[in-house]
Amino acid sequence: MKKAIITISGGIDSTLTAAIAKSRGYGLYFLTVNYGQKNLARELANTSYFASYYGAEKHKVIDMTWLGELGKSGMTDADISFNERDDDLIYVPFRNACILAAAIAWAETDPDVEKIFIGSEAGPWICPDNSPEFIAMMNELASKAMKTNNSVTIEAPLNYLDKPGIIKTALEYKVPLEHTWTCVANASKPCGICQPCRNRREAFESLGLLDPATNFES
Numbered sequence: 001m002k003k004a005i006i007t008i009s010g011g012i013d014s015t016l017t018a019a020i021a022k023s024r025g026y027g028l029y030f031l032t033v034n035y036g037q038k039n040l041a042r043e044l045a046n047t048s049y050f051a052s053y054y055g056a057e058k059h060k061v062i063d064m065t066w067l068g069e070l071g072k073s074g075m076t077d078a079d080i081s082f083n084e085r086d087d088d089l090i091y092v093p094f095r096n097a098c099i100l101a102a103a104i105a106w107a108e109t110d111p112d113v114e115k116i117f118i119g120s121e122a123g124p125w126i127c128p129d130n131s132p133e134f135i136a137m138m139n140e141l142a143s144k145a146m147k148t149n150n151s152v153t154i155e156a157p158l159n160y161l162d163k164p165g166i167i168k169t170a171l172e173y174k175v176p177l178e179h180t181w182t183c184v185a186n187a188s189k190p191c192g193i194c195q196p197c198r199n200r201r202e203a204f205e206s207l208g209l210l211d212p213a214t215n216f217e218s
Helices: 012-023 040-053 065-069 095-108 132-145 163-172 195-206
Strands: 003-007 027-034 058-063 113-118 153-155
Touching (some): 003 095, 012 027, 027 095, 095 132, 095 153
């Protein structure tokens, strides 16, 4: 069976991406990264659930805590909160490049891996490492840098969908949205303040739908 590595956090985007890959007939290989994120406990619980739900053949959780230790992100730095609603705080310096580099390295060890999927959504790209230009350049880098299996390509199937479009597509794929987690401020209860929380809430509201997973603190 052809295989695909899915970089998955257990949010709507990456989980829908896993569902899309499965619908295309790929055997799923999940990659979850501990980079010191504040919502790590929830990510680990959710990705473990989805690994079972989608029948992932493997689920690797790798340690990149050094990335979070660099600071400068509200997602990792305990001294930075989202109370000021500064959307730039959701950026973790060069995170997606590091995660995709790990996925590329894993793909190079298995000749049956054909694809790497990442759940980057459409702009405006607060995080430049979600943009189509970034994905294209990572594909070029992979083709030049890999010694073996260099036909592997990286795909971001949601790169031209906004959050309402992603939610509608997730419903079409019957993604169990009640098990997804979006808040980047903590792992216990959605803060309702960080940009991902607000984006999720506004998207559900724009569709006239109740979010089955969200119980905001504020």
